[in-house]
Amino acid sequence: MKILVCITNVPDTTSKISFTDNNTKFNTTGVQFIIGPYDEYALSRAIELKEANGGSVTVLNVGEADTEPTIRKALAIGADDAIRINAFPKDAQFVAAQIVAVAKTENYDLILMGRESIDFNGGLVHGLVAEALGIPSVSPVMKLDIEGNLAKMAREIEGGKEYVEATLPLVAGCQEPIAEWKIPNMRGIMSARTKPLKVVEPTATESLINMLAYELPPAKGACKMIDASTPEKLFELLKNEAKVL
Amino acid sequence: MSILVFIEGVEGEVKKSSLEAVSYATELAKKKGVATTAVAIGNFSATALSSIGKYGVAKVLHVTNDKLAQVNVMAYATALAEAAKKENAEVVILPKSSAVDAIVSRLAVKLNAGVVTGAVDLPDTSGGFKVKKSIYTGKAFTTVELTSAIKVITVAKNAFPATETGGSAQVEVFAPAIPESDFSIKITKTEKATGEILLPEADIVVSGGRGLKGPENWGMIIELAKELGAATGCSKPVSDMDWRPHHEHVGQTGVKVSPNLYIAIGISGAIQHLAGVNSSKCIVVINKDPEAPFFKAADYGIVGDAFEVVPKLIEAAKKL
Ligand SMILES: Cc1cc2nc3c(=O)[nH]c(=O)nc-3n(C[C@H](O)[C@H](O)[C@H](O)COP(=O)(O)OP(=O)(O)OC[C@H]3O[C@@H](n4cnc5c(N)ncnc54)[C@H](O)[C@@H]3O)c2cc1C
Numbered sequence A: 001m002k003i004l005v006c007i008t009n010v011p012d013t014t015s016k017i018s019f020t021d022n023n024t025k026f027n028t029t030g031v032q033f034i035i036g037p038y039d040e041y042a043l044s045r046a047i048e049l050k051e052a053n054g055g056s057v058t059v060l061n062v063g064e065a066d067t068e069p070t071i072r073k074a075l076a077i078g079a080d081d082a083i084r085i086n087a088f089p090k091d092a093q094f095v096a097a098q099i100v101a102v103a104k105t106e107n108y109d110l111i112l113m114g115r116e117s118i119d120f121n122g123g124l125v126h127g128l129v130a131e132a133l134g135i136p137s138v139s140p141v142m143k144l145d146i147e148g149n150l151a152k153m154a155r156e157i158e159g160g161k162e163y164v165e166a167t168l169p170l171v172a173g174c175q176e177p178i179a180e181w182k183i184p185n186m187r188g189i190m191s192a193r194t195k196p197l198k199v200v201e202p203t204a205t206e207s208l209i210n211m212l213a214y215e216l217p218p219a220k221g222a223c224k225m226i227d228a229s230t231p232e233k234l235f236e237l238l239k240n241e242a243k244v245l
Numbered sequence B: 001m002s003i004l005v006f007i008e009g010v011e012g013e014v015k016k017s018s019l020e021a022v023s024y025a026t027e028l029a030k031k032k033g034v035a036t037t038a039v040a041i042g043n044f045s046a047t048a049l050s051s052i053g054k055y056g057v058a059k060v061l062h063v064t065n066d067k068l069a070q071v072n073v074m075a076y077a078t079a080l081a082e083a084a085k086k087e088n089a090e091v092v093i094l095p096k097s098s099a100v101d102a103i104v105s106r107l108a109v110k111l112n113a114g115v116v117t118g119a120v121d122l123p124d125t126s127g128g129f130k131v132k133k134s135i136y137t138g139k140a141f142t143t144v145e146l147t148s149a150i151k152v153i154t155v156a157k158n159a160f161p162a163t164e165t166g167g168s169a170q171v172e173v174f175a176p177a178i179p180e181s182d183f184s185i186k187i188t189k190t191e192k193a194t195g196e197i198l199l200p201e202a203d204i205v206v207s208g209g210r211g212l213k214g215p216e217n218w219g220m221i222i223e224l225a226k227e228l229g230a231a232t233g234c235s236k237p238v239s240d241m242d243w244r245p246h247h248e249h250v251g252q253t254g255v256k257v258s259p260n261l262y263i264a265i266g267i268s269g270a271i272q273h274l275a276g277v278n279s280s281k282c283i284v285v286i287n288k289d290p291e292a293p294f295f296k297a298a299d300y301g302i303v304g305d306a307f308e309v310v311p312k313l314i315e316a317a318k319k320l
């Protein structure tokens, strides 16, 4: 089975977010970059499927050269090879077009992604790619088993779960608890250095959206403390002051 | 030209987030001087559909195809694209939800439309078409300009109020052609908590963390939620340990909620938990540790033992 896993290079979940250049650029100072947490679930499941069924796992990232440490980490975790599309990931539709261009020539059985990126939070790329390829997409997938040509999945819905089936090829947006994150071992880290990482130039696409400027939410006011001996005071304040009851 | 808005239902009724999307759509239509059409797919009661008119739409297209009784991502995208073409829609508005998230990208491709998910405000149409959305999991916002002829937007929950303006809608049956290939995803089983208030939809959420010590102590969380008409949520370790079901897990890797009131009990306030709650209007934190980071993100706080404070709150809630 030939699996493609699309990964993002995103600020660590504990990062403080700020912007520079008059609020048009993300401030990378002091920020640690990681594989998107949902993408890492996708990668972990891909490796498990490969271990069980054979085949290959390729990771793909649309990003500039500074994302390579994150791609190498995915190789250390167990992907066989990697593709970096050499471009700033300007928006979901641009990213999807790049993935589609690769997928059209490579004919993957399974394309796994995260349910959403934790920087743009679009939740779009999987559906965009699948629609362009004319194949099914399922998200958010919390369980994925492959039986022959059939993918059996559990998908989270509001207030519950839905079990779905579809034949391969297929695109899935993954989330926990689809697999356990894998910690790269020494051998993985060593071998990652020499695994193939192909750099591909982007294909041109029509631009449909432009990100104009960023802003931070307004600062939170001070927290009003209520004495533990009179918690009923809380409801008074919620009713008359905050007006949320 | 017109504006199309998608109506999502739950058990035959229109979801609150759909009414918010309708108000959003009619407000935008007013600005642009065009009409709004709603599209509902699947089973709805007749009164539910005509009552959408109270929120300002004159026409509702109802797709009654039996095969669409359950949400089928590919077929729903086709039906919506057909409705958009029929109505010559310039903007398609959808309420953000787990089902819509999976539909909207496919719809955008079909319409060659620019797409923005989770808009938090009405578009600025004073020069171009700009929408604000939250990014970095609620830690920031960005303004996005859509330059395509057709635009697709999902509206974040609780970001725009549903407002009744009077009127009633005419319901028209709409039967778009849907290719067989759209049914390649088969739903084999659905497990859904019925009768409960859905967490992503709730106006009030009562959430518990590891500070509650074990699943046997959730009785008081559920009781407080019931008294307040709230949904229950939890932190990630709580669902990881199976104290609560996974769909209640709130945060960066779980459900993102934006209720009017979020009450966090025995949750420390790790940044990944806050990422799921920071668009709540009002946050109350109950924690025995005055240094718990959650207090920094809270509007109201009680430093105290949950096992003493919550029973008192339940008593007080009964008198509300
Ligand atoms: C990539 C990543 C993603 C993550 N995503 C999420 C996510 O989506 N959601 C999430 O919640 N977490 C997430 N986490 C985990 C997060 O970092 C925290 O570990 C978690 O939120 C802690 O849960 P907690 O507050 O319930 O437990 P704890 O941190 O153990 O806090 C328990 C709190 O209860 C208080 N307490 C104890 N006893 C009492 C009592 N009797 N009365 C009142 N208070 C009491 C304590 O003072 C403490 O503050 C993620 C972590 C990572 C690395």
Ligand SMILES: Nc1ncnc2c1ncn2[C@@H]1O[C@H](COP(=O)(O)O)[C@@H](O)[C@H]1O
Pocket (backbone or CB within 6 Å): A006, A007, A008, A009, A036, A038, A039, A060, A061, A062, A063, A089, A092, A095, A112, A113, A114, A115, A116, A117, A118, A120, A121, A122, A123, A124, A125, A126
């Ligand atoms: N720049 C990128 N490179 C590779 N994959 C990406 C990129 N951006 C997004 N993806 C994939 O698409 C998923 C959804 O992203 P998004 O639509 O931005 O929320 C992510 O979880 C990744 O799997």
